Amino acid sequence: MTPTIARAWAVARRDGMVLGFTDHDRTLMFEGIVFRPDSGLSARAVVQSVGLSVDNSEAVGALSDTAITERDVMAGRWDGADVRLWEVDWTDTGNRHLIFRGHLGEVVRSGAAFRAELRGLSEPLNKAQGRVYHPHCAAALGDGQCRFDLTRAGYWAEGVIEMVEDGQRLVLSGVDGHDPGWFEHGQLMMRLGAAEGLSGLVKADRPLPGARREVELWTALGIGPAAGDRVRLIAGCDRRSETCRMKFLNHLNFRGFPHLPPEDWLIAPKVNR
Structure with missing residues (x-):
């Protein structure tokens, strides 16, 4: 790494706020983002590997009134924020290389600082795929599968x-x-x-x-x-078939399997007839 290489971070919250940070001693600017050296964000080395394994790292920083505030951390407003990390030549910011893209995990406070896990783009591969067959509904109330209108009067x-x-x-x-x-x-x-x-x-x-x-x-x-x-x-939904039918009148969109036999059916003694 040459002596003119610095690191620059861009963190975009879900509400649209974008902040830039750098470990250089002067302000950098590119892609319309101002990367400030005095905001107190740093990170451990990014662990990357060939294949589909998950990139990981950890960001740490100081809470401040102008950048990452204690109130926003406690409110969870930084959770899931989009993160990009570049290695950039501070003498010519056009000479840069994106080395990490992902998002923040849960951000927690530690004294006068915060700590957050960085999760790479392959993180969703850890999630279970496919449909789960269960008596209870798999949809969330009001989502694209449920289709229930939460603005209806009475709900x-x-x-x-x-x-x-x-x-x-x-x-x-x-x-x-x-x-x-x-x-x-x-x-x-x-x-x-x-x-x-x-x-x-x-x-x-x-x-x-x-x-x-x-x-x-x-x-x-x-x-x-x-x-x-x-x-x-x-209004709340406990994902049962009866609740969907009687409380929300939405049983046509029920995404469960209420007629599946219970788990103890598998170990119940069989009677020959």
């Missing part, structure tokens, strides 16, 4: 947070007219407040007197909601 509701306990149990006002458990297995989406844009999975919900509702999340949001924040609740 969503908006309310305002009255109280938050432990970051997971919320009391909402303005939510009325839904059966107990209607939103279990569904989503809570933050519409206004510091946590706007974040969402969590609903573990349990029950109506309270006065058009109020208590909702419990499986895990707390990365940024804690506060009283006065506005939220939207999406």
Whole structure:
């Protein structure tokens, strides 16, 4: 490697924000991106191999108010961000070579810094391929297979947070007219407040007197909601055939196999007749 070679990173979040970083001591610019030397991002050596094995590395950096902030890390806004890494001649940025393309894994905070796994383009090859035959539906509510319209009246509701306990149990006002458990297995989406844009999975919900509702999340949001924040609740689906037919009236799009025999059928004693 010649003395004029530096490394430059471009990280593009899913919301469209793009930031550039470099280990050079001066700002570089190419492909319309400004690569700053003072943002505190660095990485270990990229491990690459011939064939279809997964490239891997790890990015580390310092949290700052101008680049990667603690609030964004805790909110998960950097998770899954697209990453490109070049070796570039800082005397002539046109002389560069792309050596890595992939995305960030989960970004976690470690003191005043962050740490994130870099996953190469071959990472999806680790995922199971093909269809799973199971009594429960394999589709996600509202996706291209399910085709259910989540904007239909009665299947969503908006309310305002009255109280938050432990970051997971919320009391909402303005939510009325839904059966107990209607939103279990569904989503809570933050519409206004510091946590706007974040969402969590609903573990349990029950109506309270006065058009109020208590909702419990499986895990707390990365940024804690506060009283006065506005939220939207999406009806939940437990992926059972009965739920699809009776609650959503969508059984034609059910993507499960409800008539499969149970697992213990394989080991049950056979009776000769």
